[in-house]
Amino acid sequence: MRAHQFSRDAVIVGGCGRVGLPLGIALASRGLSVTLYDINAAAVATVNDGVMPFDEEGAAPLLTEVVGAGRLVATTDPASVGTAEHVVVVVGTPVDEHLNPDLGAVPRALERCADHLVAGQLVILRSTVYPGVTALTEKLLASLGAGVDVAFCPERIAEGKALTELFDLPQIVSARTPDVVGRAEKFFRNLTDQIVPLEPEEAELAKLFTNTWRYIKFATANQFWMMANDFGLDFARIRHAITFDYPRAADLPMPGFAAGPCLFKDTMQLAAFNRNNFVLGHSAMLINEGLPLYLVSRLEDSYDLSSMTVGILGMAFKGGSDDPRESLAYKLRKILSLKARETLCTDPHVKDERFVPLDDVLAKADLLVIACPHQEYTALDTQTPVVDMWGLTGQGVRV
Ligand SMILES: NC(=O)c1ccc[n+]([C@@H]2O[C@H](COP(=O)([O-])OP(=O)(O)OC[C@H]3O[C@@H](n4cnc5c(N)ncnc54)[C@H](O)[C@@H]3O)[C@@H](O)[C@H]2O)c1
Structure with missing residues (x-):
């Protein structure tokens, strides 16, 4: 019916957005008709032109195809929310400047279009949420008399890999009743056969634990690196020895800026959930967020930065990405702008009129710092010293 x-x-x-659009493309590529409702009119127009507003591997040709076929359309019209059985909510869920989670982001987005909800719809929350937001949303929709079912099915893709991972990763599916779990499961079987059912609160924590675990792993590598580096040793050699044919340590990352729109804020969401008492999470935050300061203080030991032009190579939050959100390269730039004579920034993917072309940076800088491990920096043609904590250039990671 x-x-x-x-x-x-x-x-x-x-x-x-970065998560909603690849999901829409993936579903449309499997034959579903999908509408993208977004308040960003510029992004809506770009998508309807069949053009990606940001980089996502493999997305551009698929977008052209599904937009051309009419299976994917974007709109700013909230009435569109009433046109489909499945309403997936994937708005941003940031923490504020005091690291408080915004519990209202998802309920507010639904409240804005609640007049258009139709009884019998399945509302699928896909944003990463503070534990309890699913229950809060259920309460809100019940109080509005929406007559809809609610499921929480977190997104776990890594930006840039969405169009393989949406089909390859197992999908966590949660709801209050087996019937609603079944509805959500049926929907996600359009993408994957691997479904993992959980209770909503378990699923909320599962997503936060996933990102926090990754953030803590990066912090561990970063602290190990600082220890080895302060001792005058090359952590790349030590890490190679630890991980070589030794599966129990295979996931020890290399050092580097652990940043971006998710890992930090989700660790802070978990800290807030644990009554601001999350020693491991807060320690990881201090280590990861402190890395640009550590790097600059080490450079000050070897160079008179005040007489130097420093070039920052890579402003995105991770290699190969055009996403600058919460990138620690900007924190590095801020610190260097106080210390160095001049700071120049460049990035092959991030568009910003303040940046300069790589060749200009190579020509003018007295010191180069790789702040993001873009492949473009693996074989730099330069005599200028290159600071590379990532091990990208294969020259070790001592700074
Ligand atoms: N970026 C990632 O790699 C990633 C991975 C997994 C999960 N997540 C989670 O997914 C969620 C979205 O992240 P994102 O990176 O796609 O954010 P984003 O900012 O790129 O996208 C959010 C989109 O929602 C739109 N929007 C905001 N309020 C709206 C409203 N009321 N109605 C309609 N549209 C609205 C914005 O215009 C934007 O296009 C977050 O909860 C995030 O934690 C992100």
């Missing part, structure tokens, strides 16, 4: 009411298979609220 439900299917008769709807002209589309899915509407994605926040559908032109």
